Amino acid sequence: MSKIAVICAMDKEIIYIKEHFGAKLVDEKCSIYSAVFDGHEIIATVCGIGKVNSALSTQRIIDRFSPDYVINVGIAGGLDRELSVLDMVVARDTMYHDFHPLSLLEEDKNIGTSVFECDKTLVALAEKVCESLVEKGKVRKFVTGRIVSGDSFVEDDEKSRELREDLHGSCVEMEGASISQTCIVNGIPFLVIRSISDFADNNAGMSYDSFSTKASEQAGQVVAEIIKGL
Numbered sequence: 001m002s003k004i005a006v007i008c009a010m011d012k013e014i015i016y017i018k019e020h021f022g023a024k025l026v027d028e029k030c031s032i033y034s035a036v037f038d039g040h041e042i043i044a045t046v047c048g049i050g051k052v053n054s055a056l057s058t059q060r061i062i063d064r065f066s067p068d069y070v071i072n073v074g075i076a077g078g079l080d081r082e083l084s085v086l087d088m089v090v091a092r093d094t095m096y097h098d099f100h101p102l103s104l105l106e107e108d109k110n111i112g113t114s115v116f117e118c119d120k121t122l123v124a125l126a127e128k129v130c131e132s133l134v135e136k137g138k139v140r141k142f143v144t145g146r147i148v149s150g151d152s153f154v155e156d157d158e159k160s161r162e163l164r165e166d167l168h169g170s171c172v173e174m175e176g177a178s179i180s181q182t183c184i185v186n187g188i189p190f191l192v193i194r195s196i197s198d199f200a201d202n203n204a205g206m207s208y209d210s211f212s213t214k215a216s217e218q219a220g221q222v223v224a225e226i227i228k229g230l
């Protein structure tokens with residue numbers, strides 16, 4: 001039995017996990033839920049939006065529960081031109097798009113890098129699960145690539161082009177890199193996986209309103225399959 005922390009930024013992103021896993025609220029103030037799913041102990045939490053909220057929550061979960069793995073799941077704005085809404089992105093690595101200059105992180109003794117590599121075994125498992133869901137017609141497409149994070153909802157054609165072309169991001173969100181950094185500092189294997197709700201362009205707000213609930217559910221379903229494979 002492994003202990004797995006599942007971290008979501010928003011209530012809508014945890015709904016599927018809560019319902020499907022039969023999770024019980026164990027700490028209302030910190031939005032922490034607990035469940036046993038497929039023989040694994042699951043600690044699920046709503047960390048709140050952004051880098052600080054997500055880092056604080058991840059450290060709290062690590063200190064209190066000592067998870068074997070951390071999985072950050074939710075929705076994101078697609079940057080890769082091949083992606084459509086509800087497609088999946090498995091992070092090979094994550095990085096900040098609003099930390100300048102990145103060399104300060106590279107020189108930091110505690111972290112030493114500006115690119116946070118996800119656990120290779122978890123990435124391989126997530127890819128296998130996504131491939132199988134594509135074959136079954138439950139997911140249209142997935143890519144493995146870079147997830148870029150920052151403290152802003154990106155809804156700008158020029159900014160999304162820059163994140164795609166200059167940082168090679170496959171999608172953008174607001175927590176994956178800070179959760180990654182916290183896991184690296186604590187030596188915990190982690191995975192970041194997202195479903196696309198919009199394209200971080202001038203129409204992102206409208207697309208988000210239409211697809212964020214469905215994309216959140218899709219991401220939860222994929223994580224349930226990943227946990228079954230652990």
Ligand code: ADE
Nearest residue numbers: 075076077153154173200
């Ligand atoms: N999460 C979902 N869509 C996003 C966007 N466009 N920017 C940042 N985070 C997001």
